[in-house]
Amino acid sequence: MxxxxxxxxxxxxxxxxxxxxxxxxxxxxxxxxxxxxxxxxxxxxxxxxxxxxxxxxxxxxxxxxxxxxxxxxxxxxxxxxxxxxxxxxxxxxxxxxxxxxxxxxGAKLPPFTIEEETDGGDELRMKYRYLDLRRPSVRSHFELRHRMAIAVRNHLSEQGFL
Known part of the structure; x- marks a missing residue:
């Protein structure tokens, strides 16, 4: 398991x-x-x-x-x-x-820490976006967007939209 x-x-x-x-x-x-x-x-x-x-x-x-x-x-x-x-x-x-x-x-040493307060600048964070997305503050934006999209889809489905 x-x-x-x-x-x-x-x-x-x-x-x-x-x-x-x-x-x-x-x-x-x-x-x-x-x-x-x-x-x-x-x-x-x-x-x-x-x-x-x-x-x-x-x-x-x-x-x-x-x-x-x-x-x-x-x-x-x-x-x-x-x-x-x-x-x-x-x-x-x-x-x-x-x-x-x-x-x-295994993993190479990342260029910045995956924590709330990162030590990487914006340019470095965008270069390694796949690492930046692991940070809780960034991930929470995607989770909110996901919940909003589900709410809109459910509402439209209940109203008979295809």
């Missing part, structure tokens, strides 16, 4: 569940033995935790350290409560302790 949940829907009530997520790597943090990865899809961000342990877990940690920004990955793991909660995001109370990591696609 490609994924069981999206990155924006997991909450503390899901603790103890085994889930599969897929998305882009937002950032990685290597804290000595442990490695943390922020996984992003169009629905939100979820923190992934790679804890050292036996040989299998050491291999996962080593693989996680090779991840770069915008790599596309699929992970399976256990939803657990985070020790240090992040109140700034809806999924900030949970993290996924990764049991399986599958790199679906």
């Amino acid at each position: 490609y994924r069981t949940h999206t990155c924006g829907e997991l909450r503390l009530t899901d603790a103890g569940r085994t889930v599969t997520l897929a998305g882009w790597v937002q950032r990685t943090r290597d804290l000595g033995g442990m490695t943390f990865v922020d996984l992003r899809d169009r629905y939100g961000i979820t923190q992934l935790a790679f804890h050292p342990g036996d040989e299998v877990k050491q291999a996962l940690v080593a693989q996680a350290r090779t991840l770069g920004r915008e790599f596309v990955v699929q992970v399976s793991g256990l939803v657990t409560e985070r020790e240090s909660k992040n109140r700034n995001i809806p999924t900030g109370e949970v993290e996924i302790v990764v049991q399986e990591l599958n790199i679906l696609n």
Whole structure:
């Protein structure tokens, strides 16, 4: 299965569940033995935790350290409560302790970050428009346009227009 949940829907009530997520790597943090990865899809961000342990877990940690920004990955793991909660995001109370990591696609380092406040100018953002469209503020405009088009189509259909 490609994924069981999206990155924006997991909450503390899901603790103890085994889930599969897929998305882009937002950032990685290597804290000595442990490695943390922020996984992003169009629905939100979820923190992934790679804890050292036996040989299998050491291999996962080593693989996680090779991840770069915008790599596309699929992970399976256990939803657990985070020790240090992040109140700034809806999924900030949970993290996924990764049991399986599958790199679906590698990526070169993007020329700017895919966040609200990007460090690229307009010309650079237009050159790499396919990356800029991943930013939530840009994507929300397309989602609004989509909802408006559906509303217009539904209204015209109800009025008998073909």
